[in-house]
Amino acid sequence: MSTIQLWLPSVLMLVLLALQTPVTWSMAIAALSFFLLNMGEMPLANFAQQMAEGTESVSLLALPLFVLAGCVMNASGITRRLLNLAEVMVGHMTGALAQMCTVLATLLGGLTASANADAAMLAKTIGTQMVQRGYGAPFAAVITSSAAIITALIPPSIGLIVYGFLAEASIGRLFAAGIVPGLLLAVALMLTTHVLAVKRKYQPQRDKRASSRELLHAVIDGLWALSIPVVILAGTRYGIFTTTESGAIVVLYVIGVAIYGYREMRWRDLPEVLAESVRDSASVMMMICAAAAFGFYLSWQQVPQVMSGWLAGTTTNPIAMLLLINLVLIVLGTAIEGSAALIILTPMLLPLIDAAHIDKVHFGIVLITNLTIAGITPPVGGLMYISSQTLKVPMAAYAREVAPYLAVMMVLLVILSVFPQLSLWLPNMIYGTGAVQ
Template sequence: MTLAPVFILLAGIGIGIPVALAIGIAALSFFLISGAMPPEIFVQRIVAVTHSFPLLAVPLFVMTGVVMNYAGITSRMMSFAEAMTGHWKGGLAQVNVLLSTLLGGVSGSANADAAMQSKVMVPEMTRRGYDPAFSTAVTASSSIISVIIPPGIGLILYGFMGDVSIGRLFLAGIVPGIVICAAMMGAVAVQSRRLNLQPALDNPMPWADRGRAFVGASLALMVPIGIVLGIRLGFFTPTEAGAMAVMFAAIVGIIYGELKFKHIQPILEQTMQATAVILFVICSANAFGFYMTWERIPTMLAEAMLALTENPLLLLILINLLLIIAGMFIEGSAALILLTPILVPVITTVGIDPVHFGIVMVFNLTVAGVTPPLGTLMFTTCSITGVSIAKFIKASVPFYIVLFGMLLILTYVPQLSLWLPNLQFK
């Protein structure tokens, strides 16, 4: 067995080579060094994964989020969030958290959510006297909710790589997403009182105005509901749901009168750019996964972990620690693609439900995105807002406590994730 590709991968990440490229170089090195098979197989492995029908959901849901931004739906959702929570202490911070939850059914991407809110919410919070470090910490931490509210792209990738029902994963993310939103809003309320942050609105908005704000956002709110119901009732597959979401977002934008013909080009450009990054990682990881399978690395790692313990509770602790460490150094999607084929056989051996584990794994790797040293959400938000990493980490400590606490709850209370899919898929 050769471990040279593993060391090449770690060295590439260590010197700052983009993760997708580092994975691809490491995979290619196996075909060039080992001589076990012709290098043409590397190209075949790269191309073969692009023929997967489930992966078509990725660009479709990415496009849904882009279309909704141009259609004016995002701004209407922000208005609705402010109407409901703007009169609370630290009202804009509460709007930030609630908006992340609402956008979870739109963008499906924590990075997209964090980048958008860093540009929209943080400047407004700063203008109203909020500490930029606090605003940035709220933005990065709350964006994590986006990944497990359907149609989270991380859930699609996990389902594809682990051969797990994407429909069940979508249902499994709803209750945890709501619970995490409530926990984050509670943390914001405590910090707002401690920092004496003022409400965004002097008085609660009249219910008539709240109703109008809800009507403005109602069509967007129907997207995740429509996706889940459509899959559950058998009208379409998760992949086809992406196409339906794009069509629905475009129709809504036309109804609102904000989606124009001139927007087609930037929508396609942004969709292709975001999709290319994700698929480059997937293609490279597929070739690297072929190397690991050939050398039986997943099997040996699984046997090693099971040799340490076959107790599901202890095994979940070990895996969570492994994921946190991996997520600190490798971008969440890349880590998810690399580790899912290794870990799913391990957890199923000891009787852990792969749907429950999928929620834990996706959430864990995204939480690692707000932690040093290389958290992608941390760098994304700080680079946009101009806040130093040191100030960000200090402001994020209360949110770290909440997020890691929620990780433990999701890990050891599986019914939070499994209640809804078990109810609907009996």
């Protein structure tokens, strides 16, 4: 095969991404170019076949189900209840609205399943209130987009489901592994926010700390939603249902809560919610299909093996290897959108982490954290664009404001990489060291 045939699909995809072509179309067109160049060796119908094979996994059934569950919860008043809980918990703190943003993102992590959806919701609700109450618009954009990263770690996360499918890793263990890093990220964001809020004299939302009775009432009001991650982990741990089946269980659970518990949704509202979930799921599934076809091109050209061989020649130490991979991912993350990078790079890196004896679950948490941090990194961060466009913040102003948050997240990323037990102790405790869920 000529050099043009070898490199044209990759170059074409990068050019399309640079021209701001949607990620799905960039990968699909690049993959199609590979099949067109090789029509003499394989039929063009293989392109459609490879795209279809990208969806042939039982584990992917969890994705549209959890998306549907999130859409139902958003339509049933759950966001308002959790926002009230966040205010009761941290409304007395300096920079209360910004702190509420992080707490709300943590509470919603098990519901929206999408960092992009979380960023949009936080920017529209808390972000606009922050600007109205004297917070800087760039600061509001940064905290709403940064807090949304928590959603990528706390179950059920779409990123964890997709990674589990690509890496053939236990999605149940991945869900459990994301909880502690997600909470650590929330604490790191709140500490950073506190320092900045004190410096800028951002005011509390409440005159005094909420009473124990008020806190208890707010917790009870939001208990239905807060119990969802517990339902997932307990059900999979005791074999009541698999992780994939848990998506269907959660859908039935939240529909019952929405209609008969909170009573803020009716059966006739369900078709509109279903349509929203179909649109959201379809966009992710189409990206997976395009990535499957592009992944066939990479495999055909043995790109993962070449990349793994190059990195393996640099060091044999697992921690040093993981830090080196992090460095590569950070550089790539500034140019490639996180979801695309996850789908493209996971198959490339799997042979390397297997050879270095790095746990797949641990690596998945590090990978998802790294690539989601890229969502707030200029120039192509998806979370950055969502919050900035909602709050009308120029990229230059956002880039200046995001620096302290990026620094803190990078430190946390190194800590997660060097100390795998931060990710692994909870799944090992719940499922055991050798269980596959």
